Amino acid sequence: MNAPILEVLGLGIAFGGLRAVDDVTFVAGRHQVTTVIGPNGAGKSTLFNLISGAMRPRSGRVVFDGVPCTGAPPHRMRALGLGRSFQITSLYPDLTVFENLRLATEILEPAGRWFLPVRRSRLALERADALLRRFELTERAGSLAGALSHGEQRRMEVAMALAADPKLLLLDEPTQGMSHGDTQETAELIGRLGREVSVLLIEHDIGLVMQISDHVVVMHQGRKLAEGPPDAVRADPAVQAAYFGHA
Amino acid sequence: MHSHVDAGPAPAGAAGPRRLDRLGLAMRASHLLFGFLALTCLIFAALAWRTGDVFYLRLATEALIFAGLALSVDILLGYTGLLSLGQALYFGLGAYASAVTLKAGYPVSGALGAAFGLSLAASLVGGLIVSRVRGVYFALITFGLAQVAAKAVYNTRELGASDGLIGVPVMPIHLGVATVSSDSPVGFFLFTLAFMAVLYGAVAYLLDTPFGRVLIALKANERRVPYLGYRPERARLAAYVLAAIVAALSGALYPMLRGFVSPELLSFTTSGNAVITVVTGGAGTLVGAFYGSLILTALRSVVGSWTSHHLIVIGLLFMAVVVLFPKGLAGFARSWVEDRFARTGSL
Numbered sequence: 001m002n003a004p005i006l007e008v009l010g011l012g013i014a015f016g017g018l019r020a021v022d023d024v025t026f027v028a029g030r031h032q033v034t035t036v037i038g039p040n041g042a043g044k045s046t047l048f049n050l051i052s053g054a055m056r057p058r059s060g061r062v063v064f065d066g067v068p069c070t071g072a073p074p075h076r077m078r079a080l081g082l083g084r085s086f087q088i089t090s091l092y093p094d095l096t097v098f099e100n101l102r103l104a105t106e107i108l109e110p111a112g113r114w115f116l117p118v119r120r121s122r123l124a125l126e127r128a129d130a131l132l133r134r135f136e137l138t139e140r141a142g143s144l145a146g147a148l149s150h151g152e153q154r155r156m157e158v159a160m161a162l163a164a165d166p167k168l169l170l171l172d173e174p175t176q177g178m179s180h181g182d183t184q185e186t187a188e189l190i191g192r193l194g195r196e197v198s199v200l201l202i203e204h205d206i207g208l209v210m211q212i213s214d215h216v217v218v219m220h221q222g223r224k225l226a227e228g229p230p231d232a233v234r235a236d237p238a239v240q241a242a243y244f245g246h247a
Numbered sequence: 248m249h250s251h252v253d254a255g256p257a258p259a260g261a262a263g264p265r266r267l268d269r270l271g272l273a274m275r276a277s278h279l280l281f282g283f284l285a286l287t288c289l290i291f292a293a294l295a296w297r298t299g300d301v302f303y304l305r306l307a308t309e310a311l312i313f314a315g316l317a318l319s320v321d322i323l324l325g326y327t328g329l330l331s332l333g334q335a336l337y338f339g340l341g342a343y344a345s346a347v348t349l350k351a352g353y354p355v356s357g358a359l360g361a362a363f364g365l366s367l368a369a370s371l372v373g374g375l376i377v378s379r380v381r382g383v384y385f386a387l388i389t390f391g392l393a394q395v396a397a398k399a400v401y402n403t404r405e406l407g408a409s410d411g412l413i414g415v416p417v418m419p420i421h422l423g424v425a426t427v428s429s430d431s432p433v434g435f436f437l438f439t440l441a442f443m444a445v446l447y448g449a450v451a452y453l454l455d456t457p458f459g460r461v462l463i464a465l466k467a468n469e470r471r472v473p474y475l476g477y478r479p480e481r482a483r484l485a486a487y488v489l490a491a492i493v494a495a496l497s498g499a500l501y502p503m504l505r506g507f508v509s510p511e512l513l514s515f516t517t518s519g520n521a522v523i524t525v526v527t528g529g530a531g532t533l534v535g536a537f538y539g540s541l542i543l544t545a546l547r548s549v550v551g552s553w554t555s556h557h558l559i560v561i562g563l564l565f566m567a568v569v570v571l572f573p574k575g576l577a578g579f580a581r582s583w584v585e586d587r588f589a590r591t592g593s594l
Contacts, residue, residue, distance in 0.1 A: 074473035
């Protein structure tokens with residue numbers, strides 16, 4: 001069980017002449033928090049899109065939980081055990097919080113429930129309830145997702161990604177735009193999630209990264225600049241020059 | 248499924264299960280409005296029967312049949328977020344299949360079966376094309392497919408070409424407990440009402456299943472759907488096939504009512520009217536298709552008896568509805584019913 005949950009080997013894609021992701025190789029460990037950092041435009045979100053099936057890589061390989069799945073579409077990656085959140089909140093604003101979560105947990109039901117009333121989907125309902133409690137959204141369950149505060153919507157975004165019981169969570173800047181207090185809470189939440197499922201995280205808040213990551217991958221202009229434990233990465237002169245802006 | 252309450256003491260006025268599920272609540276509100284409509288239809292039928300009216304009963308029956316077409320548009324427009332400008336294709340297909348089958352001497356059940364089978368096959372083929380696209384491309388391709396079919400029928404002598412097929416025989420409809428003749432004004436009106444109630448019920452049921460919720464998710468935010476584990480093209484195809492079958496089954500009743508079919512049934516006018524009907528009645532309500540169709544038919548009839556320029560009046564009224572009631576007439580009423588449900592916490 002010590003095999004990595006995700007192996008990315010020489011992954012690359014170019015848009016026009018721009019090599020958005022260029023020969024990136026790294027491994028995300030099981031039950032660990034692996035964080036990808038890098039300045040804006042470093043190719044982090046594109047890397048997530050390549051892994052989650054939103055885009056097909058031009059070169060390289062992706063192996064998820066021992067299964068080769070390079071270029072597999074999102075629904076197949078979901079079936080393999082991948083859940084992802086979006087940098088720009090992507091909920092169902094006109095549905096209630098509860099309906100959002102149930103929509104995301106429904107895929108766990110056996111196919112025979114496909115044409116039975118949703119209220120019969122016991123598994124999905126129970127899991128949606130558990131998510132409401134875990135993400136402290138129970139009181140907001142009947143509110144429209146579009147009416148939630150920004151912080152609550154960001155929390156929902158993580159809850160949606162976690163809904164279908166993934167093995168690996170891809171979280172794209174989950175704390176973006178959050179207040180300091182919310183960021184801290186979210187950091188603790190991600191730290192706990194990292195022990196249950198595996199987490200691959202994109203994050204800008206360096207303090208948060210250092211606090212919760214087991215492994216850090218630094219990207220710069222589409223390439224991997226460095227990787228290693230948080231402290232080692234922080235001390236790396238090349239990283240300091242490129243990312244922290246001083247040597 | 249009350250376990251969410253266990254998480255802690257529920258605050259005052261907290262969401263009960265009914266409020267958590269707004270879609271379910273909205274559907275129950277639609278059911279109530281449908282019940283009201285059915286009741287009104289029954290009273291109308293009783294009055295018409297007493298006065299011996301034929302004209303208005305036939306007109307109302309036709310309105311219900313076209314409501315079925317509008318219902319199929321609502322599955323796509325109101326729930327899946329797809330504007331079909333060619334839904335008359337399947338309505339006409341059902342009507343022609345029914346006319347040909349009935350003329351060949353088969354019973355009504357055979358006509359309905361033919362409409363079902365043909366529309367299933369045709370929409371699977373058409374759906375493979377249209378399910379790959381959305382937005383304006385979906386609208387244009389559905390429009391194009393319907394135009395092609397309309398022209399093909401128009402130029403096929405075996406289908407009566409521009410004249411259509413006339414002389415569809417009057418058929419007895421065996422319902423187990425009773426037999427209704429398709430030329431009995433009251434009997435066929437009630438049969439059509441019951442038939443449409445079944446179609447409405449079946450569609451409402453399907454939209455309340457996980458399958459239906461994925462369609463709703465497509466309309467609300469397609470981007471996330473693949474990451475929830477579903478293929479948008481598959482879901483679009485399923486919605487398209489479902490809508491086609493509903494349209495075709497509705498169309499199958501048309502030759503029973505009128506005794507003929509014409510290429511006009513496949514025309515853009517028919518498709519466009521169905522869209523106008525849904526928007527007037529209320530997209531995304533199912534019941535709006537019925538209110539829209541009955542109200543517009545009544546208006547056409549009443550205004551048409553005053554002036555030959557009734558389309559101008561109808562057009563102005565349509566614009567007024569869109570501006571004043573953006574959710575449509577039944578949509579507006581449904582919001583009100585929903586609020587009542589939500590406040591009382593019960594049906």
